[in-house]
Amino acid sequence: MLSAYYYQLLVIACINAIMAVSLNLVTGCAGQLSLGHAAFMGIGAYTAAILTSSYNVSFVFALIAGSVSAAFFGLIVGLPTLRLKGDYLAIATLGFGEIIRVSVLNMGITGGAFGLRGIPKETNLAVAVSAAILICLASKRLTKSRFGRALAAIREDEVAAEAMGVDTTRYKVLAFVIAASWAGVAGGLFAHWFRYLNPSSFSFMKSIEILSMVVLGGIGSLEGSVLGAFVLTFAPEFLRGVSDFVSQYRMLFYGALLVIMMLVRPQGLVGREVSVKRSYMPKLCKSPKKEAGVTLDTKGSTGGRTVRRRTTKGEGDQHANA
Amino acid sequence: MPMLEIIKATKSFGGVTAVREVDLEINSGEIKGLIGPNGAGKTTLFNMVTGMCRPSSGQVLFNGKDLTALKPHEITEKGMARTFQNIKIFGHMTLLENVMIGRHFRMRGGALSALVGSSYAKQQEQENRERCARLLDFVGLDADPDSSASSLSYGQQRRLEIARAMATEPELLLLDEPAAGMNPQETKDLINLILRIRDAGITIFLIEHDMRVVMGTADSVAVLDNGAKIAEGAPNEVQQDARVIKAYLGDDSEISNPVPGQRSGGCSVSGPVLSLRSVETRYGSIRALKGISMDIASGEIVALIGANGAGKTTALKTISGLLPLSQGDISFEGQSIAHVPPDAIVKMGISHVPEGRKVFPQMSVMENLELGAFIRPGGRLGKQGIREDLDWVFSLFPRLEGRKKQLASTLSGGEQQMLAIGRALMSRPRLLLLDEPSMGLAPLVVKDIFSIVRDLNRNGTTILLVEQNANLALNTASRAYVMETGNVVCCGSSADLLQNGKLREAYLGE
Numbered sequence: 001m002l003s004a005y006y007y008q009l010l011v012i013a014c015i016n017a018i019m020a021v022s023l024n025l026v027t028g029c030a031g032q033l034s035l036g037h038a039a040f041m042g043i044g045a046y047t048a049a050i051l052t053s054s055y056n057v058s059f060v061f062a063l064i065a066g067s068v069s070a071a072f073f074g075l076i077v078g079l080p081t082l083r084l085k086g087d088y089l090a091i092a093t094l095g096f097g098e099i100i101r102v103s104v105l106n107m108g109i110t111g112g113a114f115g116l117r118g119i120p121k122e123t124n125l126a127v128a129v130s131a132a133i134l135i136c137l138a139s140k141r142l143t144k145s146r147f148g149r150a151l152a153a154i155r156e157d158e159v160a161a162e163a164m165g166v167d168t169t170r171y172k173v174l175a176f177v178i179a180a181s182w183a184g185v186a187g188g189l190f191a192h193w194f195r196y197l198n199p200s201s202f203s204f205m206k207s208i209e210i211l212s213m214v215v216l217g218g219i220g221s222l223e224g225s226v227l228g229a230f231v232l233t234f235a236p237e238f239l240r241g242v243s244d245f246v247s248q249y250r251m252l253f254y255g256a257l258l259v260i261m262m263l264v265r266p267q268g269l270v271g272r273e274v275s276v277k278r279s280y281m282p283k284l285c286k287s288p289k290k291e292a293g294v295t296l297d298t299k300g301s302t303g304g305r306t307v308r309r310r311t312t313k314g315e316g317d318q319h320a321n322a
Numbered sequence: 323m324p325m326l327e328i329i330k331a332t333k334s335f336g337g338v339t340a341v342r343e344v345d346l347e348i349n350s351g352e353i354k355g356l357i358g359p360n361g362a363g364k365t366t367l368f369n370m371v372t373g374m375c376r377p378s379s380g381q382v383l384f385n386g387k388d389l390t391a392l393k394p395h396e397i398t399e400k401g402m403a404r405t406f407q408n409i410k411i412f413g414h415m416t417l418l419e420n421v422m423i424g425r426h427f428r429m430r431g432g433a434l435s436a437l438v439g440s441s442y443a444k445q446q447e448q449e450n451r452e453r454c455a456r457l458l459d460f461v462g463l464d465a466d467p468d469s470s471a472s473s474l475s476y477g478q479q480r481r482l483e484i485a486r487a488m489a490t491e492p493e494l495l496l497l498d499e500p501a502a503g504m505n506p507q508e509t510k511d512l513i514n515l516i517l518r519i520r521d522a523g524i525t526i527f528l529i530e531h532d533m534r535v536v537m538g539t540a541d542s543v544a545v546l547d548n549g550a551k552i553a554e555g556a557p558n559e560v561q562q563d564a565r566v567i568k569a570y571l572g573d574d575s576e577i578s579n580p581v582p583g584q585r586s587g588g589c590s591v592s593g594p595v596l597s598l599r600s601v602e603t604r605y606g607s608i609r610a611l612k613g614i615s616m617d618i619a620s621g622e623i624v625a626l627i628g629a630n631g632a633g634k635t636t637a638l639k640t641i642s643g644l645l646p647l648s649q650g651d652i653s654f655e656g657q658s659i660a661h662v663p664p665d666a667i668v669k670m671g672i673s674h675v676p677e678g679r680k681v682f683p684q685m686s687v688m689e690n691l692e693l694g695a696f697i698r699p700g701g702r703l704g705k706q707g708i709r710e711d712l713d714w715v716f717s718l719f720p721r722l723e724g725r726k727k728q729l730a731s732t733l734s735g736g737e738q739q740m741l742a743i744g745r746a747l748m749s750r751p752r753l754l755l756l757d758e759p760s761m762g763l764a765p766l767v768v769k770d771i772f773s774i775v776r777d778l779n780r781n782g783t784t785i786l787l788v789e790q791n792a793n794l795a796l797n798t799a800s801r802a803y804v805m806e807t808g809n810v811v812c813c814g815s816s817a818d819l820l821q822n823g824k825l826r827e828a829y830l831g832e
Contacts, residue, residue, distance in 0.1 A: 138437055145436030145443065146429050149415075153423045156412035163372060163406075165398035165427035165490055174433060220414075 007125060011193055013233040014128035015186045020213040020225035021132075021139050022182035027211070028220035029143055030175045031155025032082065033090045035207050036097025037183055040070040042202030043100065044184025046110050049119045049191035059122040063131075063188040070184025071177050073100075078176035082169060085158075097207055104199040115198035116191075123193035131189060132226075135182050139222050142178070151175055155220075216261060218271025227269050323386055325350045325525055326371065326494055331380035333366050338735070340366040342549040343380065348494070353516065353526040355540030355557065357533075359570055359630070359790055361761055362546040364529045365407055368496055371527075372404050373397040384494070399427050403487035404496035407529070409479050411486070413472035417463065420471050420482055421454035424489025454489055461485040461515060476608045477508040484515070494525045501532040502631050503608050505807075513538040531630040537561070545569065570792075589803075589813040591619040595784055596641070596672075596753055601650035603633075603640045610636040612808040613650060618753075623776070623785045625795035625816070627825075628805035634788040635677050637805070638755045641786070642674040643667045654753065669697050673751030677758045677788075679742040683731035687722055690730050690741055691715060694748030708748070715744040718774055736767035743771070753784045760791050772798055796820050 002010070023037045048066035051057040057065070081092040104110045111117065142148050150171045153161035162168045191197050209232070217228025235257065239250035246253060265271075324347040333341040341363040348354045356364050369375045371382050373394040382389045389397055403424070412420050429450060431443045458467055461481040465474060471482060480500050487495055497516070501509045509532060516539045520526055530536050536543060536557060543560045545553040547569035553560050560566055594617035603611040611633050618624045626634050639645040641652055643664035651660050659667055668674075682690050695708045716723040719740040725733065730741060739759055746754060756775065760768040768791075776798060779785050789795035796802055796816040803813040804825060812822070819825055 141439060142433060142436050145433075146426065146431055146447070147433045147436050149419055149422055150426055152415055152419070153412050153426075156414060157410045159374070159394075160406065160410035160412065161423065162394045163374070163398060163404055163410075164423045164486060165395045166423065167393075167395050178433060 002125075009233060009237060011123065011125055011128045011189075013230045014125075014132040015189050015193070016210070016213060016233050017132050017226045017229035018135050018186040018189070019183055019210045020217065020229040021135055021222060022179040022186070023210050024214045024220065024222065024225040025139060025142070025151075025182075026175050026179045028214055028225070029148060029155065030151040030172055032172055032176070033086065034093040034176070034179075035090045035204070035211070036077075036093035036095070036100075037179070037210055038202040038204070038206035039097040039100035040074060040180040040183035041187035041190065041206070042104060042199070043073050043180075044070040044187030045191040045197055045202070046104060046116065046187075047184070048188035049116055049197055050109060052122065052192065053116070053119050059120070059192060063185055066188040066191075067181045067184035070187065071181035074177040074180025075173065078173040078180075082172040082176060094204060094207075097202075097204055101199045101203055104202075110199070111197075113199070115196055117196055119191050119195045119197070121192060121195050123189045128189055128193075131185055135185065136222060136226065138182075143222070147171070147174075212258060216258065216268055218268025221268065221270050224268050224270040231269070324348060325385060326527070327381075327383040328367070328371065329381040329383065331367065331370055331377045331382060333363075333370055333375065334378050339549050341370065341377075341546075344546070344549075344551050346544055346551065346554075348525060348527055350493075350525055351520070351523070352541045353520055353528060353539050355536040355543035356527065356529045356546065357531070357536060357543060357560075358546035361548075362569075363549040364546055365498060366549075367546070368404065368498055368527075368529065372402060372496060395427070398490055398492075401491070401493040402496065403490040403492035403494075405480070405483040405487055405498055405500060407498040407502065409476070409483060411471045411474075411479050411482055413470070415471055416468045417458060417465060417471055417474075417482060418451060418454055418467040421457055421485050421489045422450060424486040425450045425454060428491065454485075457485045457488055458482075460488070460518075462511060476503040476606075477505065477512075480504065480512075481515070484519075488519070488524070492524060494527060495519060496527045496529075498529045499531060499631075500528070501530055501535045504532075509535060533561070589617070591617045591622075593620075594618055595620040596654050596786070597652070598637075598641070599651045599653075601637075601640060601652060602648050603636050603645050604648045610808055611640065611647075614803075614805070614808075614810045615650075616803050616810060616813070618784060618786055620752075620784055621779070621782060622801065623779050623787060623799040625799035625802040626786060626788045626805060627790075627792045627795050627802055628811075630790070631807070632805040633808045634805055635757055638674060638757050638786070638788055642672055642755055644674070665697070668749055668751075671750075671752040672755065673746040673749050673753070674755040675742045675746045675757060675759065677761070679735075679738045681730040681733075681738050681741050681745070684729060686727050686729055687733070687741055688712075688726045690745050691722075691748050694745035697749055711748055711750065715747055718747075718777070719744055736763050736771070739763060739767075739771060740774075743774070747778070751783065753786065754778065756785060756787045756789075758788055758790055760789060760794060768794065792825055793820070 019037065019041060023034065026032050026034050044066035047069045048062040051062040051065055052059060077093070077096050081089055081096070084092055105113055150161070150166045153164070153166055154168050154171060158168055213228035213232050214225050215228070216232060217226070218224030236250055236254050239253050240247045326348040328344060328346040330343045330345060331341055332339065332343050344367060356367070358364055366375070370377045373389065373392055373396070377390060384400060384402060387400070389400070412423065429446055431440065431446065435443045455467055461484050463478055463481050463485065465478065471479065474482060484497070484500065501512055504512060513535055516526060516528070528536070528540060540557050542555060543557050544551055545560055545566050552565050552569060553563045596618040598614060598616045600613040600615055601611055602609060602613050614637060626637060628634055636645060640647050643659065643662055647660055651658055653659065654670060654672060657670070659670065662670070682693065685693070691712060695711065698704055698708060721737055722740055722744060725737065730738060733741060743756070743759070759771055759775070763771070772794065775785060775787070787795055787799055796819055799816055801813065801815055802819050803810050804819065805811065
């Protein structure tokens with residue numbers, strides 16, 4: 001039999017995998033960098049936990065309710081912020097995440113800084129694994145459809161996607177809402193495994209951890225997100241077991257591992273052969289000519305792959321000012 | 323009723339009017355060409371028609387309906403599709419997926435039907451795949467439809483864009499410089515393709531610099547210059563129109579006192595200060611420079627002229643190290659600078675005034691100039707020298723002195739150009755590379771700037787000048803190289819070239 005220690009790690013890995021797969025839909029497939037994804041997990045977690053502990057709602061129904069409320073917040077946040085691009089979207093979602101954390105910290109029903117106790121233990125490995133598998137299947141189906149193709153087009157070139165008749169705002173918001181609802185499920189599972197919730201579990205650091213999983217696994221890849229989630233859940237624990245020295249400095253090794261990984265394999269563990277390197281360099285070949293109107297074309301296209309720096313924007317600004 | 327009707331369309335960006343009260347009509351079934359020099363406002367007009375930007379004033383009617391309040395995707399649904407000047411394919415998607423995006427709004431089913439895996443969605447997917455595969459055939463793309471679009475050559479990517487646009491079943495297809503970056507054979511095939519698209523019943527609105535394409539396809543041509551429509555008519559009439567020739571080649575009366583050729587013409591000079599030997603530069607798979615050679619002697623002004631996309635800017639960027647050269651060699655004062663980084667090239671004495679000025683917009687005039695002296699040593703003596711040079715630059719451009727503290731972005735276009743030149747001078751170059759200093763400027767300002775350029779030269783600075791306005795360039799320079807599609811096609815003294823019919827050919831076609 002599995003020891004309790006590994007059993008717990010596996011449950012956490014499944015929850016993280018759901019988080020990574022859901023963030024991958026927004027950031028990997030649609031190319032929209034979100035830095036507040038943990039907030040949706042928090043909303044799902046608190047909603048579900050309050051329903052089961054205070055209102056005796058059944059676990060499955062509470063999970064669904066948590067998912068729906070996370071989706072609802074996804075819609076509210078997504079509608080205004082997804083009109084922003086690149087860095088601005090990232091900052092806006094980051095801000096949203098912090099608002100949620102601080103709100104939870106100051107509300108009575110959530111237990112504030114003391115946290116929420118007395119949540120029934122409903123999550124087990126079977127439930128976590130099934131939820132993860134279901135969400136992976138859903139993600140696979142979505143990305144292979146007309147819907148997923150539209151998201152990919154938005155990621156590749158938003159201006160061109162819109163010019164080809166894709167309602168880009170609608171699809172970005174939809175992806176955001178779906179991802180939020182999945183994160184809500186992950187939150188519900190999380191709450192009913194640990195039986196205790198604290199706002200700090202859903203902070204900015206958690207969002208970054210999930211983003212690391214997506215990027216490490218290979219941005220845009222479903223398998224990669226799952227793999228990234230498992231590797232980053234287990235890696236710090238394995239480092240703990242290597243030697244006293246490694247154990248003491250394990251977070252240092254963990255950080256170094258991430259840096260080395262990104263240098264050696266920027267496309268991630270199972271990512272496609274995408275030239276991430278090129279995207280950091282000025283896009284010399286794409287805009288050799290500048291007419292007054294060209295800046296309008298480039299303005300919309302800076303989103304691209306999410307990790308891309310804004311290299312052409314400077315030119316655009318300057319033209320607008322000329 | 324015309325299919326597309328543009329009524330007094332005007333677009334300004336800040337203080338610059340890119341398109342000024344343009345009226346244009348396109349009738350069903352015709353191919354309308356739109357030509358004009360760099361910065362004339364052609365792409366801006368396209369952007370207004372397709373909803374990428376809203377006109378500041380004026381209207382766009384499509385089949386009688388006003389488009390001005392619609393979003394780009396709504397306009398596409400109304401039956402209009404476009405391609406882009408700077409190719410915008412979906413690089414990490416397959417060819418087929420790229421074209422399928424064009425089918426997007428013609429298909430049904432969203433996230434929900436994908437989740438349940440409805441059989442209708444599957445069938446629809448299959449039908450549209452076949453349809454898109456036929457479109458790939460139609461545009462002559464025989465590459466594997468499941469290969470990645472980024473692996474295509476430049477010319478093939480342009481075809482893919484056309485296939486994608488055609489997948490939307492447009493009534494009107496807007497092509498923005500489809501022949502840019504194509505080789506002669508590809509261009510020939512493109513002409514054929516454009517005619518076949520028209521024969522399939524699609525009306526075409528075409529921006530193109532390659533006159534072979536315009537002459538070979540368009541039923542009528544409109545000409546934009548400085549944002550305004552200056553001529554419209556049959557292709558061969560427009561080609562002979564005096565105003566059009568002037569817009570492309572410039573007016574000889576702009577410069578009253580041409581410099582006499584200081585050196586006899588010809589392509590070789592003895593003891594060149596800068597020399598390029600079979601220089602080849604690539605953008606990915608495209609050869610932008612196909613092995614050009616040129617020599618510039620100390621104290622000369624040499625012009626590099628040619629139509630849009632000929633490779634002039636690329637040549638300058640390669641010299642100043644901003645672009646890596648893939649073959650050949652460049653030497654400056656006897657030393658090879660082929661693989662020297664740009665900052666080291668500046669230290670060696672070459673300074674580049676880039677196209678579009680590229681001043682630092684959020685910095686003051688003074689800060690811009692000080693940055694130009696970045697490479698120079700500090701210390702008391704150094705600072706003294708920099709102060710003297712600042713005074714010198716202000717004496718050259720008195721208008722800048724009064725604006726020392728102003729942000730560069732608030733300057734007019736002409737002042738920005740002066741600032742860009744002044745900034746380049748602050749590194750005390752022995753060779754100055756000037757890229758399109760007249761672009762977008764009023765004639766009087768151009769005259770000012772060019773007279774300063776000649777003063778600089780008289781004081782010993784060697785100058786390599788890229789200029790769209792060929793007459794202006796030839797009246798300033800003693801010699802010139804003419805470029806066409808990445809090659810130097812001829813060179814000689816300015817006086818000879820001014821008489822030479824080849825020049826007009828390079829710009830306006832035969």
